[in-house]
Amino acid sequence: MDPALFVSLYPGGGRPAYHLKMMLKVILYAYANRIYSSRQIAKQLKENIYFMWLSGHQTPDFRTINRFRSERMKDVIYEIFFSIVDLLRQEGLVKLEDYFLDGTKIEANANQCDFVWCKSTEKYDQKLEEKFRKIVA
Incomplete structure:
Protein backbone atom coordinates (compact mmCIF):
# COMPACT_ATOMS: atom_id res chain seq x y z
CA MET A 1 0.00 0.00 0.00
CA PHE A 82 -8.81 -0.96 -4.29
CA SER A 83 -5.12 -1.21 -3.41
CA ILE A 84 -5.90 -4.38 -1.44
CA VAL A 85 -7.91 -5.78 -4.37
CA ASP A 86 -5.04 -4.91 -6.72
CA LEU A 87 -2.52 -6.60 -4.41
CA LEU A 88 -4.66 -9.75 -4.30
CA ARG A 89 -4.93 -9.66 -8.10
CA GLN A 90 -1.15 -9.32 -8.50
CA GLU A 91 -0.59 -12.28 -6.17
CA GLY A 92 -3.01 -14.39 -8.22
CA LEU A 93 -5.49 -14.84 -5.36
CA VAL A 94 -8.30 -12.95 -7.10
CA LYS A 95 -9.26 -12.77 -10.75
CA LEU A 96 -11.20 -9.77 -11.96
CA GLU A 97 -12.51 -11.62 -14.99
CA ASP A 98 -15.54 -13.20 -13.36
CA TYR A 99 -17.61 -11.94 -10.51
CA PHE A 100 -21.13 -12.61 -9.44
CA LEU A 101 -23.70 -10.19 -8.15
CA ASP A 102 -26.63 -11.44 -6.15
CA GLY A 103 -29.58 -9.89 -7.91
CA THR A 104 -32.24 -11.23 -5.60
CA LYS A 105 -35.18 -8.87 -5.34
CA ILE A 106 -37.16 -9.15 -2.15
CA GLU A 107 -40.30 -7.11 -1.75
CA ALA A 108 -40.46 -5.32 1.57
CA ASN A 109 -43.52 -4.23 3.47
CA ALA A 110 -42.06 -0.78 4.19
CA ASN A 111 -41.78 0.34 0.57
CA GLN A 112 -43.35 -1.92 -2.01
CA CYS A 113 -42.24 0.16 -5.01
CA ASP A 114 -38.48 0.24 -4.37
CA PHE A 115 -36.51 -2.42 -6.27
CA VAL A 116 -32.97 -2.65 -7.61
CA TRP A 117 -33.30 -2.75 -11.38
CA CYS A 118 -30.85 -4.11 -13.92
CA LYS A 119 -29.94 -0.73 -15.48
CA SER A 120 -29.02 0.87 -12.16
CA THR A 121 -26.93 -2.18 -11.23
CA GLU A 122 -25.07 -2.07 -14.55
CA LYS A 123 -24.50 1.69 -14.22
CA TYR A 124 -23.11 1.18 -10.70
CA ASP A 125 -20.80 -1.60 -11.95
CA GLN A 126 -19.47 0.65 -14.72
CA LYS A 127 -18.78 3.51 -12.30
CA LEU A 128 -17.06 1.13 -9.90
CA GLU A 129 -14.93 -0.32 -12.70
CA GLU A 130 -13.96 3.18 -13.90
CA LYS A 131 -13.03 4.24 -10.38
CA PHE A 132 -10.95 1.08 -9.91
CA ARG A 133 -9.11 1.58 -13.21
CA LYS A 134 -8.43 5.23 -12.35
CA ILE A 135 -6.99 4.37 -8.93
CA VAL A 136 -4.87 1.50 -10.28
CA ALA A 137 -3.54 3.72 -13.10
Missing part, protein backbone atom coordinates in the same frame (compact mmCIF):
# COMPACT_ATOMS: atom_id res chain seq x y z
CA ASP A 2 1.06 3.54 -0.59
CA PRO A 3 2.32 4.98 2.74
CA ALA A 4 1.31 8.47 1.59
CA LEU A 5 -2.32 7.48 2.17
CA PHE A 6 -1.62 7.15 5.88
CA VAL A 7 0.44 10.32 6.25
CA SER A 8 -2.47 12.50 5.15
CA LEU A 9 -4.81 11.08 7.82
CA TYR A 10 -3.21 12.74 10.85
CA PRO A 11 -1.98 16.33 10.78
CA GLY A 12 0.02 15.88 13.99
CA GLY A 13 -0.14 17.45 17.42
CA GLY A 14 -2.04 16.25 20.42
CA ARG A 15 -1.71 12.91 22.13
CA PRO A 16 0.08 10.09 20.27
CA ALA A 17 -2.38 8.07 18.21
CA TYR A 18 -2.61 4.32 17.72
CA HIS A 19 -0.59 3.21 14.74
CA LEU A 20 -2.62 3.55 11.55
CA LYS A 21 -1.54 0.23 10.08
CA MET A 22 -2.44 -1.59 13.29
CA MET A 23 -5.90 -0.04 13.33
CA LEU A 24 -6.41 -0.89 9.67
CA LYS A 25 -5.27 -4.49 10.15
CA VAL A 26 -7.65 -4.97 13.06
CA ILE A 27 -10.60 -3.51 11.20
CA LEU A 28 -9.95 -5.49 8.02
CA TYR A 29 -9.53 -8.72 9.98
CA ALA A 30 -12.75 -8.01 11.87
CA TYR A 31 -14.63 -7.36 8.63
CA ALA A 32 -13.22 -10.58 7.16
CA ASN A 33 -14.68 -12.39 10.18
CA ARG A 34 -18.05 -10.63 9.83
CA ILE A 35 -17.56 -8.46 12.89
CA TYR A 36 -18.74 -4.94 12.10
CA SER A 37 -19.66 -3.45 15.47
CA SER A 38 -16.98 -1.29 17.05
CA ARG A 39 -17.97 -2.64 20.47
CA GLN A 40 -17.52 -6.22 19.26
CA ILE A 41 -14.13 -5.36 17.72
CA ALA A 42 -13.02 -3.80 21.01
CA LYS A 43 -14.21 -6.93 22.84
CA GLN A 44 -12.29 -9.18 20.44
CA LEU A 45 -9.11 -7.16 21.09
CA LYS A 46 -9.31 -8.26 24.72
CA GLU A 47 -10.50 -11.85 24.23
CA ASN A 48 -9.37 -13.21 20.86
CA ILE A 49 -5.71 -14.22 20.50
CA TYR A 50 -5.64 -13.38 16.78
CA PHE A 51 -6.85 -9.85 17.41
CA MET A 52 -4.37 -9.50 20.26
CA TRP A 53 -1.52 -10.50 17.98
CA LEU A 54 -2.61 -8.15 15.20
CA SER A 55 -2.89 -5.22 17.60
CA GLY A 56 0.31 -5.94 19.48
CA HIS A 57 -1.75 -6.25 22.69
CA GLN A 58 -3.06 -2.70 22.30
CA THR A 59 -6.71 -2.24 23.16
CA PRO A 60 -8.30 0.85 21.66
CA ASP A 61 -11.83 1.34 22.92
CA PHE A 62 -14.91 1.24 20.72
CA ARG A 63 -15.07 5.04 20.40
CA THR A 64 -11.53 5.15 19.03
CA ILE A 65 -12.30 2.38 16.54
CA ASN A 66 -15.50 4.07 15.43
CA ARG A 67 -13.82 7.48 15.12
CA PHE A 68 -11.02 5.92 13.06
CA ARG A 69 -13.52 4.32 10.70
CA SER A 70 -15.89 7.23 10.31
CA GLU A 71 -13.60 10.27 10.45
CA ARG A 72 -10.05 9.29 9.57
CA MET A 73 -10.72 6.62 6.95
CA LYS A 74 -13.65 8.38 5.29
CA ASP A 75 -11.57 10.08 2.59
CA VAL A 76 -9.20 7.21 1.74
CA ILE A 77 -11.28 4.08 2.26
CA TYR A 78 -11.82 3.49 -1.49
CA GLU A 79 -8.13 3.89 -2.29
CA ILE A 80 -7.20 1.42 0.44
CA PHE A 81 -9.87 -1.06 -0.65
